[in-house]
Structure formats: C-alpha cells, structure tokens
Amino acid sequence: MDRPIRRRGPQTDSGDAKPANEAGPSSSSRRKRRPLPAPLLTLLDEHRHIARLLVLLQRQVDVLQHGGRADFGTLRAVMHYLTRHADRHHHPREDLILAKVEAANPKVADITTELRRAHASLARQGQDLLVLLPGNAQHLRRGQVERLRQKLADYVLLMRRHMHFEESIVFEEAEKRFRKADWAAIEAAVPSVADPIFGETVAPEYEALRANYLNRATAVAMGPVPVGLFEVGASTAERLASAGIRVRGLPGDLLQHARARAAVRQRRLEMLVGRGKLGGKLTALQELGRAQLAGPAEYFSLVRNAVLAAGKSRGAAEPVPPESAATAMLAAEKRLFQASNAAGVSWQAALLNLMLRTTMKPLFSSLDTKRAKQVSSLVAKWQRPPPGVQLKPVGGEAFRAEWVKPIGLHPTPRRTILYLPGGGFFLPATSKHVAMLAKLARMTKARPLLVHYRLAPDHPFPAGLEDAVAAYRHLLDAGTSPQDIVVAGDSAGGCLTLSLLLALRERRLPMPAGGAILSALSDLNFVAPSRTYNRWRDPMLPTGSTSEFFDFYAPDMDRDNPLVSPIFGDFHGFPPMFAQVGSTEILIDDTLLVARKARLQGADFEVEVWEGMPHVWQLAEFLPESRRALVQIAGFFEKAWFRAHNPTAARRRRDAEENAAA
DSSP: OOOOOOOOSSOOSSSOOOOGGGTSOOTTTTSOOOOOOHHHHHHHHHHHHHHHHHHHHHHHHHHHHTTOOOOHHHHHHHHHHIIIIIIIIIHHHHHHHHHHHHHHOGGGHHHHHHHHHHHHHHHHHHHHHHHHOOSSGGGOOHHHHHHHHHHHHHHHHHHHHHHHHIIIIIHHHHHHHOOHHHHHHHHHHSOOOOOTTTSSSOOGGGHHHHHHHHTOOEEEOOSSEEHHHHHHHHHHHHHHHHHHHHHHTHHHHHHHHHHHHHHHHHHHHHHHHHOOSHHHHHHHHHHHHHHHHHHHHHHHHHHHHHHHTOSOOTTOOOOOOTTOHHHHHHHTOOOOOOOOSSOEEOHHHHHHHHHHHHTHHHHHHTOOHHHHHHHHHHHHHTOOOOTTEEEEEOOSSSSOEEEEEETTOOOOTTOEEEEEOOSTTTSOOOHHHHHHHHHHHHHHTOEEEEEOOOOTTTSOTTHHHHHHHHHHHHHHHTTOOGGGEEEEEETHHHHHHHHHHHHHHHTTOOOOSEEEEESOOOOTTOOOTHHHHTTTTOSSOOTTTTHHHHHHHSTTSOTTOTTTSGGGSOOTTOOOEEEEEETTOTTHHHHHHHHHHHHHTTOOEEEEEETTOOTTGGGOTTOHHHHHHHHHHHHHHHHHHHHHHSOOHHHHHHHHHHHHHO
16 A cells, blocks of 8 residues: 655745755654653653643633633542642652752752742642632632632643643753662652553542543534524424335335245245254244244334334445444444534524535435546536635646645745545545635645545545555655644545544654544444434435445445544544534544544544534635634644644653654
C-alpha cells in the first residue's frame, strides 16, 4: 500500500517552499537522548490528566458566565480530585524537585520560591471552592454564582500557568542536573500511586466524572425555530410513507415467504420419509413441528415490520454476523447523546432540512453503483470555482490536488490545511468545498490544499488513502513543517482523515499539528446505534442507503481493518482532534464512539454536537450555523498551530517518546 513517491527538490506550488532537506529533523535532534526518568514521566502524565479536568472546569465557567446551570456534581468531583489526590501526591513530589533544583542552580531560586507559593495558593483556592460548591444549584444566590464563577476562572488560569512554568523551566533543569540517585530519593520519599480516575481501576467516587469526561460533547443550538417543530412531523411523515410502501408490497412478501416455507416443509417431509431408524424419524418429526409452530410468528413479524416500517430496508446490506468485532464492541455501548426537540435552529436550516428530506434522501435511497457513477460524472462536469477564488493544480505528482487561493489573500508562510473532501468515496469535490476552504483560508490566513483522491468503484481501497499519504509527503518534501499542517475532512473524507493519521503513525511519519472531522464516517460495518435511533430523524442520509456501494470501496478488505474503519484504530499519540456532527445524523455515533475511544487512550478529542443540523451543513454557506461552525473550526486550527509551535521542552520530549513507542 505504501507506493513510492517521486521526491524532488524545492517545490513551487505554494510559492514559499524551502528545500526538502530542511524539512527533516536536524542532526542534533537525531542524537540519541537518554529516556526520561520514571518519576518525571509520572509527573508529566499527571499534568496531562489535570489539563483534561481543567477543560471540564472551563466549560462550567462558560456555562455560569452565560447564565446557565452548572453541573455541580462534576465540579465537586473535579475539585475533590485536585485537592485530595494532587495536593497529597503530586505537589509534594514537585516540592522535592523544586528544592533540589534550587540547590543545584541558585539562579532559579526566585522561580522555585514562586512555584512553591503557587502550590500553597492552589491548595487554599481548592478548599475555598469545595466550601462554595453546594449540593445543588438551588442553594446559590446570584451573587454567590458570580463569586463561584470568578474563583473557578482564577483557579483554572493559575493551574495552567503553574504547570507551564514547571514543565518549561523546572522539569527541564531537573532532567539535566539530577542523577539516578536523586530520582530514586524522590520516589522513595513520595511514592507514585495509581491515578483514581485515569488509572486502570477507577475509584467508585470518580466513576461519574470519568464517564462525563469520556462522553463529553458540547451541544450547540442557535436560532428561533425549535427542532421538533419541523423534525417530528417530517420524520413521522417519512415513516408513514415508508410503511405505506411496505404495506403495499406486503401480499407479495407474504406469498414469497409462504412459498419458501412450503419448499422447506417439503424437503423436511422427504427427509422424514427417507430416514430408516425410528430415532431419526422422531428427530425429523420434532424439527418439522417446531418449524410449523414458528410459522405464525414469522408471518406476524412480516406484518408488524411493514406497519411500523421496521426491520431491514429493501436493498440494504445483510446484518453484520454476531461474531463480528464491531458488533461485540458496540453492543456494550449505550446511546451517548440525547437529541433535543426543544433546541432552536435558524429558519434557513429548517427549510434546508425539509428540502433535503424530499430530494436528496430519496435519491440516496435508490442509489446503486451505475447511478453513483453517473452522478459522479455529472458533479465533476458542472463544478466551477466560486468567484474570487483561484485553483492552482499541484504539478508533477502522481496524485491530484489543487491549492485554493482566495484573491488578495497573503497567507502566513507554510501554514497549511490538507483537506480530504467527502462524497461517499465515489463523489468528487464540489465548488461548495472550494468555497468553504476559501473562507477558512481567509479566517486563518492559511493555504488549503484540496486533495482529489481516486474514487471507487474504479479505484477501490487503498487508492484514496495512498493519495492522501502522498499529498502529506509532498508537503513535507516541499519544506512544510508538520507543526504547520492541519488535516481535515468531511463525511467519507473524515474517515480518510482518521485513516491518514493512523497510516502516518504506522509509517513513522511525523504527525500534523491537529485534525478535524465533519460528520465523519468511521465504521463501515454500519452497526452504530444511531443508524437505528436516528433512522427517521436524519433529513439526508437513509440507513443502509449506500451499504451496497461501500462493498465496491473495500471489496476484499476486512471491515474491522483500522485503515478501512478507523473506529478500530489505536489513537495513542494522536494530535489534538476536533469534530462537528449533527444531532439527528445517523452518523453521530461514528463520531462519538471514536472520540470516546480516543480519550480513553489519552488523545485530546473535542466534539461539538449541533442540534438539528443535516449532514455536512458547513458546506451550506447561506446558513448562519455554517458560518458559526467555520469560526469554531478556524479557532481550533489556530490553537493547534500555536500549541504545536509552543510546546514546553518536557512536553516535547514526552510526545516524542509516545510517538516512538506507538
């Protein structure tokens, strides 16, 4: 799958490339360095755990700031952990390091003294917050809520600054100056203990907090039109229409089923007559009796499914066998997100949902391979770049891609968005993708590279993934630093984005600064629970609509292959990730389950669930929700580039060791 890519010298596609030999690590960075001491690794891991919990605290600060009701259970659990576990086990070990660093290097005495004061201040603030936090929100008056919000915000800010100074100054000094005996003395004085939240065994008092962290997804709703005002009626009408179609075909289904049962009954009677021994005749007679008794139940099931429009849709793929790893994994999962009919959307989004339900959803329901190729050719033929945007093809490479250049924009040198467009692995990129990338380019002053990867069924897996890897390597060979690259994709392109990151780690290529997925597909087994509970709520994608076509995307591959279905991948060492998905999409669990697994494995994965939004609504530029969503995506890109270029020294070492181990 790793095809050779022709490597060249300086590239001219972007106008600001440097020689390829400057893209790799310098000779000094290639020198073998001794591994980080175990106590220091433990401290860095604990910092990462605390940083995750600070995200939860910051979310509650934002809720209080906008007049909402905070989750006081989560707040109490987080503060209990930070004041009990961190103050008893983490900070004392750091105090020993501060004292030894101060003795070894008196020049940092002012810094170490200030950090020790910060430990005491954090402990006091944590205790004050525990006293302020009530058993429920009704015990707080308005003035108390504002005081709590301010104290929480101050605590989060102080903790983040404190950890940054420790990692960038103290830990670096300790690594350079301490000997093995020094680390052994620290470990003996304050032994490491199992983390009660992020360790292998979760303490009972933190189980709810752990679940909250793993399943965290920010619900976003904007607009005056309640989702239920249009969604309930439309989904009910679609359900009734489907039931009508099935009821109309019910006599034929019953007749076909009766003929099949009659043929089976005849074969069993022939077997009964032909058996010689009495025991065999009795066994065959029992089987025939059980089949006769099961007959009425089967007929009733056909009638019930027709009336309720339940069961397997016509033309859908057969269910995944019970022994499938996908079924075993998802069977233990509960529904992760409860959509709200009371949440508001814009009137433009309400009209778009109704239009998609009456046009695109019936089209996708009847889509087969032949029609898919016709639609693909038609889409490719009529695409034109939007006004004010130039497309510059990448020349001289085996893959196809285009630089999206808004006229008049002067991008930040080498800041790059590598984008993989969606389309079910068979539709090409559209002018909507180009327009969206042009907006992101203006927001971030970056240069988007739109990859036109090869499409099924003419080019099945792994052709598209090979093109994505080739495009990423092209950027590296052109002199773009991985810290300047973010990768993103929507729908099937989101699936390829996750597969690309897995492939980069598998091939030991450097990871980008971050990744974003929009309404992503992640499991080609199609067994996620949302395909059932959102079957009628999704205004665009019907359940099982393209299952047949996906057989042509990966015809000879195991659907549990992580590069085909990234939900089965290993997310250790992944860069920061960001996802957006609509609450009524049948693909919502494809995002939520991937994010849950990634967080379990230590990855930073932020999810926004947008109430009532259709599949890849970000492309609909006339929606207020689209503009707001793009602002959020651009903000994530900015944070990812900043974090990639401004890591602490100790954090950089820790990430390098994680990537090497992966």
